[in-house]
Amino acid sequence: MLRENLNDLLALRAVAQERSFTKAAAKLGFSQSTLSHTIRELESRLGVRLLTRTTRSVAPTEAGERLLQSIGPDLDHIEGELAALSDFRDRPAGTIRITCSEHPADAILRPALQKILPAYPDIRVEVILDNGLTNIVAERYDAGIRLGEQVDKDMIAVRVSPEVSMALVGSPGYFENRDMPLTPRDLTEHNCINLRLPTFGGLYAWEFEKDGQALNVRVDGQLTFNTGSQSLKAAIAGLGLAFVTADMALHAISEGRLIRALEDWCPPFPGYHLYYPSRRLPSPAFAVLLEALRYRG
Numbered sequence: 001m002l003r004e005n006l007n008d009l010l011a012l013r014a015v016a017q018e019r020s021f022t023k024a025a026a027k028l029g030f031s032q033s034t035l036s037h038t039i040r041e042l043e044s045r046l047g048v049r050l051l052t053r054t055t056r057s058v059a060p061t062e063a064g065e066r067l068l069q070s071i072g073p074d075l076d077h078i079e080g081e082l083a084a085l086s087d088f089r090d091r092p093a094g095t096i097r098i099t100c101s102e103h104p105a106d107a108i109l110r111p112a113l114q115k116i117l118p119a120y121p122d123i124r125v126e127v128i129l130d131n132g133l134t135n136i137v138a139e140r141y142d143a144g145i146r147l148g149e150q151v152d153k154d155m156i157a158v159r160v161s162p163e164v165s166m167a168l169v170g171s172p173g174y175f176e177n178r179d180m181p182l183t184p185r186d187l188t189e190h191n192c193i194n195l196r197l198p199t200f201g202g203l204y205a206w207e208f209e210k211d212g213q214a215l216n217v218r219v220d221g222q223l224t225f226n227t228g229s230q231s232l233k234a235a236i237a238g239l240g241l242a243f244v245t246a247d248m249a250l251h252a253i254s255e256g257r258l259i260r261a262l263e264d265w266c267p268p269f270p271g272y273h274l275y276y277p278s279r280r281l282p283s284p285a286f287a288v289l290l291e292a293l294r295y296r297g
Helices: 006-018 021-028 032-046 062-088 102-116 184-189 228-236 246-254 284-293
Strands: 051-053 058-060 094-100 123-129 143-147 155-159 166-170 206-210 213-217 242-245 259-261 272-277
Touching: 006 021, 006 032, 006 051, 006 058, 006 062, 021 032, 058 062, 094 102, 094 284, 102 123, 102 143, 102 228, 102 246, 102 284, 123 284, 166 206, 166 228, 166 246, 184 206, 184 213, 228 242, 228 246, 242 246, 246 259, 272 284
Parallel strands: 094 123, 094 143
Antiparallel strands: 051 058, 143 272, 155 272, 166 242, 166 259, 206 213
16 A cells, blocks of 8 residues: 655645645745655655646646546645644644635734634734625635625534624715615615625625515616625715625714614515634634634623
C-alpha cells in the first residue's frame, strides 16, 4: 500500500486551489522550487500526472481532480481535528475569520467583539465585509453572518438578532411634492433607489407581502447601489425611495429624517444568523464568540 506524506497531499490541494505555484508556496510558507519538487516527487511515486502546467496557470488533470475530490473531505477533517486540539489550552486562542455585510458588522458583530476581545487577548478576529453570498467553505472562513433565509440548509445556523422586516423610506423633502404610495404598484410613479445584487449581478426585486399575498416589484429610478447603507444615505439626502432592513432606518425615522411607507406590506421574517459548516468542530475561541453573538430575546 502506498503511504504518501500528508504534507504532499496538502501541497497538491493548495496548488489546485490557488491555480498557481507562486501563490500556493506563499500560502504554505514554502519556496516555489521546494513546492515544485514536492509535487514532482508525488507524481513520480504515484506514476501519474496530477497537474497540468502552462505558462499562465496550473490546473488538476483528470486524475488529479479525482484524487482531490476523494481525499478532500478527509484532509478537511484532519485539519479540523488538529485545530480542535486548542481545547487543551488554558485560554481560548486563535484567529477567527468571518464574512458578513456592513450593517450586521456594525450592529451585531462589533458590540459582541467589544465584550469579548478585552477579556480574551489571545483571540484574533478577521472580518471581511462582503455583500455577496460567500461560500465560506471554499473561501476558508470559519463562519458568516447573513439573514436566515439566505443560509444554506447544510450549515449550522445560530440566530444572532431578532426578527427583521423591510422598510420603504423616503425623506420629508422627497414627499413634499409626491403622493405617498398606498400599494407596491404605486412605486412605478416614484424615483426608487435600486440595489444591485453582488452575487448574481441583477437588480433586486423589492419583496412585499400582505394578507398572504406576495408581490415582487421591479422598480426604476436614477440611482443604483450595491449596498443598503448607501441606498439609505441617498434616501436621507432626498434622492429617492430606499428599500432596506427596518433596523437600518429606525434611527433616521425616529429623528424625522425619513418617513416610512407601506409598512403593512412589510411583515417580519427571520433575522440574522451566524452560520458555519456542520463538519467542523468549533474551537474554544469560536465558542466564545458564538455565545457572545447568540440572540436570547
